[in-house]
Amino acid sequence: MRYTLPLGSRSFGPLCIMHQAKVVELEPRPTNSDAALVDQDYDAPELSASGRTSSPQRRPKPRGDPSQDSASTVTVFPKQLNSILAETVIVVPCKDEEVEVIKGVVAGIPGGCAVILVSNCSRQYGENGWEAQARMLSEFIDWGREGCFVHQKYCAAARAFKEAGVPEILDPETGRIRNGKGEGMYLGIALARSYFPKHQYIGFIDADNRIPGSVTEYCKAYAGGFASAPLFAAESGSTPEDVMVRICWASKPKHNSKTGRIEFMEQGRSSRIVNTFLNKLFVVEGEDREFITTGNAGEHAMTMEMALRMQMANGYAIEPFQFIEPLLRHSSSSRRDAVDSFESKPNDSRTTHVLQIKTANPHLHRETNNDHITKMWAAGLGALYHHLPSITTAAGLGTKTVADLRKAMHRFALENGAIEDTEELPCARIYPPLDCADLDLFRYYLGEPCLSYDGSKGLWFYGLVEERAWFNDGSDSPTDQSISGSENESSYSDDRRSFASSEEEVLSDFSKSGE
Numbered sequence: 001m002r003y004t005l006p007l008g009s010r011s012f013g014p015l016c017i018m019h020q021a022k023v024v025e026l027e028p029r030p031t032n033s034d035a036a037l038v039d040q041d042y043d044a045p046e047l048s049a050s051g052r053t054s055s056p057q058r059r060p061k062p063r064g065d066p067s068q069d070s071a072s073t074v075t076v077f078p079k080q081l082n083s084i085l086a087e088t089v090i091v092v093p094c095k096d097e098e099v100e101v102i103k104g105v106v107a108g109i110p111g112g113c114a115v116i117l118v119s120n121c122s123r124q125y126g127e128n129g130w131e132a133q134a135r136m137l138s139e140f141i142d143w144g145r146e147g148c149f150v151h152q153k154y155c156a157a158a159r160a161f162k163e164a165g166v167p168e169i170l171d172p173e174t175g176r177i178r179n180g181k182g183e184g185m186y187l188g189i190a191l192a193r194s195y196f197p198k199h200q201y202i203g204f205i206d207a208d209n210r211i212p213g214s215v216t217e218y219c220k221a222y223a224g225g226f227a228s229a230p231l232f233a234a235e236s237g238s239t240p241e242d243v244m245v246r247i248c249w250a251s252k253p254k255h256n257s258k259t260g261r262i263e264f265m266e267q268g269r270s271s272r273i274v275n276t277f278l279n280k281l282f283v284v285e286g287e288d289r290e291f292i293t294t295g296n297a298g299e300h301a302m303t304m305e306m307a308l309r310m311q312m313a314n315g316y317a318i319e320p321f322q323f324i325e326p327l328l329r330h331s332s333s334s335r336r337d338a339v340d341s342f343e344s345k346p347n348d349s350r351t352t353h354v355l356q357i358k359t360a361n362p363h364l365h366r367e368t369n370n371d372h373i374t375k376m377w378a379a380g381l382g383a384l385y386h387h388l389p390s391i392t393t394a395a396g397l398g399t400k401t402v403a404d405l406r407k408a409m410h411r412f413a414l415e416n417g418a419i420e421d422t423e424e425l426p427c428a429r430i431y432p433p434l435d436c437a438d439l440d441l442f443r444y445y446l447g448e449p450c451l452s453y454d455g456s457k458g459l460w461f462y463g464l465v466e467e468r469a470w471f472n473d474g475s476d477s478p479t480d481q482s483i484s485g486s487e488n489e490s491s492y493s494d495d496r497r498s499f500a501s502s503e504e505e506v507l508s509d510f511s512k513s514g515e
Ligand code: GDD
Pocket: 093, 094, 095, 096, 097, 118, 119, 120, 152, 179, 180, 181, 184, 185, 205, 206, 207, 208, 268, 270, 271, 296, 297, 298, 299, 316, 319, 365, 366, 368, 372, 376, 506
């Protein structure tokens, strides 16, 4: 993969955000100037003690022509990419997407990566029920893939979190893990650490992506980002410690029903808004170039250590919150608020490097209505809004700047119908860093891997939805007691209703979550 070299970075205390890099070549051919390097690193990448690969190859800048600086590229060759991908777990949060669509996503994930499918599907049976999702994944396992399927409402997963010391992830009414994409990802991280302990990286890819080739590129971009991090950090005079790679898509194609044409929008409807406010937050005087392009990046990856160290927000607030989380973690007052019952870790002073990479492929996914989008950006803004006063010092921002920004966010939400007159922006529920949880107990309560599909091939499949365990707790279905499990039309439409209401609950949950 060949990327443009990011044109600098901005540092805010412990947070260093790189300018966006752009994929310029998916499968570059080593050129003469790369050739010498090919011998050294292309064929024999070395793993450092931390498991991160050594130097990617930077193309020399054309001499004597400073205007060509932006053409400088960095290349990461397949062997290096593959060694990182073999250390990567990709978590795919899914709900009621058609199994064929989720299958396309799994098909696009490079074979070296382990895959964890965390499903919050509202029905068990039928061609698009969770059993079919699990079966679909098991086919990949049979072909040699490492993977794991879990349902978010699996009672043993709820118990495991409770015993591990994270009861806040449970819905007090049902005792199961709460609905939400953020909650699904949190479960995915805990599983990845518990069942793939040697993997160093974790990435996330939405299940409703219609272009398997885009998925392949996202994963390679993650790996390329991790490989390049030491180089990029050196440019900014620092050492990479925690690294996060966030994807900005080449475009988000949308069908315009009026013109009948596909329009290749640069940014999604929610991203446009959240990025605008993040750009105001992370502004640097004299630089007006668009800087933050990945505020809502559903597709992102990080070192496993970082994933374990981070507090996570619920639902769709999870991605925007990640931008301020490192600052929040470094601010002692907020740590008291957010993780009061957990010990702060001694290595909390690490620097977080955020790499933003724009892919060559577009992002085509399920279209959602305006109401969904409004709630999504309101949740994202809310996740920032309520914590801004706590990060002022850590980020080196003025109190007035932050106060003005909060006012602007509130006004925007009011004017655009996300909140009513007297209302506050929604407040995200924040979950503690998983390295404060007892993940040995988590695994103990979930049980040992079950080689239920084809253990003879030495392939791992974790039967985390074992029927016996499922029915032990007396419910017919993971999510909703009203689902009968029959495949007739009426039970199918009940399923659809339960999906709709669960989505509504996830989105509206934000407003209740400040408690
Ligand atoms: N496990 C699980 N549990 N998965 C969920 C849940 C849940 O409760 N809710 C949603 N998901 C999964 C969906 O199945 C889908 O694969 C993915 O999360 C994204 O959900 P969408 O409903 O498709 O979200 P979106 O397309 O509107 O927004 C996406 O893109 C935004 C940026 O444009 C999400 O990734 C956002 O988080 C992101 O900010």
